[in-house]
Amino acid sequence: MTISKDAFETYVLEILGPLHGVARRLTKNEADAEDLVAEAVTRAWRARASLADPVAFRAWMFRILTNTFISERRKTLARPREEQLLEESGEGEGAFSIFERVHQPFLLWFGSPEQEFLDKLLREDLDRALAALAEHYRVVVVLADVEGLKYGEIAAALGVPIGTVRSRLARARSALQRTLWNVALDHGFQTARAAATHG
Amino acid sequence: MSETHDLGCEWALKRLVEFVDGELPESEHDGVEQHLRTCRECCSRLEFETRLKQRLSMLSGDEVPSTTRDRVRELIRRF
Numbered sequence: 001m002t003i004s005k006d007a008f009e010t011y012v013l014e015i016l017g018p019l020h021g022v023a024r025r026l027t028k029n030e031a032d033a034e035d036l037v038a039e040a041v042t043r044a045w046r047a048r049a050s051l052a053d054p055v056a057f058r059a060w061m062f063r064i065l066t067n068t069f070i071s072e073r074r075k076t077l078a079r080p081r082e083e084q085l086l087e088e089s090g091e092g093e094g095a096f097s098i099f100e101r102v103h104q105p106f107l108l109w110f111g112s113p114e115q116e117f118l119d120k121l122l123r124e125d126l127d128r129a130l131a132a133l134a135e136h137y138r139v140v141v142v143l144a145d146v147e148g149l150k151y152g153e154i155a156a157a158l159g160v161p162i163g164t165v166r167s168r169l170a171r172a173r174s175a176l177q178r179t180l181w182n183v184a185l186d187h188g189f190q191t192a193r194a195a196a197t198h199g
Numbered sequence: 200m201s202e203t204h205d206l207g208c209e210w211a212l213k214r215l216v217e218f219v220d221g222e223l224p225e226s227e228h229d230g231v232e233q234h235l236r237t238c239r240e241c242c243s244r245l246e247f248e249t250r251l252k253q254r255l256s257m258l259s260g261d262e263v264p265s266t267t268r269d270r271v272r273e274l275i276r277r278f
Contacts, residue, residue, distance in 0.1 A: 009275045016271060020263045034267045041271055045278050099247045105240060114247045118254065126258060144220065145255035151222050170216065177251075 002049050011057045012041055018058075018147045019065060025142045026069050028131055039072065040065040059149070062157035066139060095170070096178040117184060125187075129179040137172035144169055205234050211241050219248050 003011070012019075019040070023033040044064045051060050102113040130138055130146075143149045143157060144165075151169075155162040211234040217223045218231045235242055 005275065005278060008278075009272070012271060012275065013268075016263050016268060017260060020267055021259055021261055024261075030264070034264070034270065037267060038270055038274055041274055045275070098251075099244050103240075103243060103247075112243065114243065115250070118247070118250050121254060123258065126254060130258075141255070145252050146259045148256060148259070151220070166217070166222075173216065 003051055003054060007054070008045060008048065011054065012044075012061070015058050015061060019061060022062065022139070022142050022147060023065060023069075025130060025138060025146070026066070026135070036065065036069055036072065040068040043068055056156065059153040059156035062143065062149070062153075063159060066158060095174045096181070097174070098177045098181050101181060117189065120184070120187075120189060121180065125180060125183050129176055129183060132179050133172065133175055136168065137175050140165065140168050141172045141176055145173075205237065206230050207234070208238060208241055211235070211238070212244065215241065215245060216248060219245065219252055 016037075020033060020037055023036040023040075024030065027033045027036055040061070044061055047064065051057065098117060099114050102117050104113055130141065133141065139158070140154060143154045144151075149157065151162050151165045154165045154169075158165070160168075211231050214223055214227055214231050218228065223231065235245060
């Protein structure tokens with residue numbers, strides 16, 4: 001049985017916040033985010049017969065949103081480019097961990113540099129670091145960490161196997177931590193070791 | 200890092216992020232939990248990854264502009 005218009009409206013409005021949030025982080029622009037949400041809702045209504053189970057509405061809707069983003073962006077490009085959301089090549093860099101950079105196991109009694117790092121982190125720093133991520137990384141971090149989707153939902157939303165979600169998420173978080181680390185260094189953050197060396 | 204117990208830091212660290220995400224298979228979940236009970240270093244790492252994830256989740260829930268909400272409502276009304 002296909003979903004009724006009333007039920008469709010209820011489900012859409014229930015997830016409009018996360019939907020708009022993801023759209024805003026994909027487009028990096030308020031007006032484009034609104035257009036993207038409107039277009040995705042229109043496509044979802046047209047494709048409502050493909051919603052097998054209303055329980056899966058959120059992942060189904062996110063899948064339509066990301067597919068809409070890909071196809072709309074492709075239209076605006078002068079020449080076709082690779083689909084970054086589906087791109088799987090690694091960045092050619094090893095995993096990066098802020099914790100491993102700042103943690104001082106023998107300085108526990110002086111406090112916790114890694115917690116200090118988080119305390120100094122501003123919302124703007126996180127916004128900027130997310131915006132700097134490649135699209136295929138940004139979307140997976142936003143779905144998992146900002147909007148709290150489970151791996152299975154992300155796999156359904158992106159149309160990829162769950163193993164791909166795990167590996168892509170690991171690389172995306174590494175890239176995010178690398179960017180946050182660079183932002184912190186730009187702001188003058190010093191590790192305890194560096195502070196001791198430079199006075 | 201401590202090496203005097205259970206499955207070890209290396210084993211636990213490989214699974215720590217999925218543990219934070221609540222996505223670790225039950226068969227491995229207990230092993231990580233057991234390791235964390237005895238390893239201060241991995242507990243610090245767990246606390247860091249958990250807090251970073253919390254900070255990111257706080258970016259959610261931004262107010263949807265009323266123009267967007269109205270436009271979506273109107274759109275559906277016209278379907």
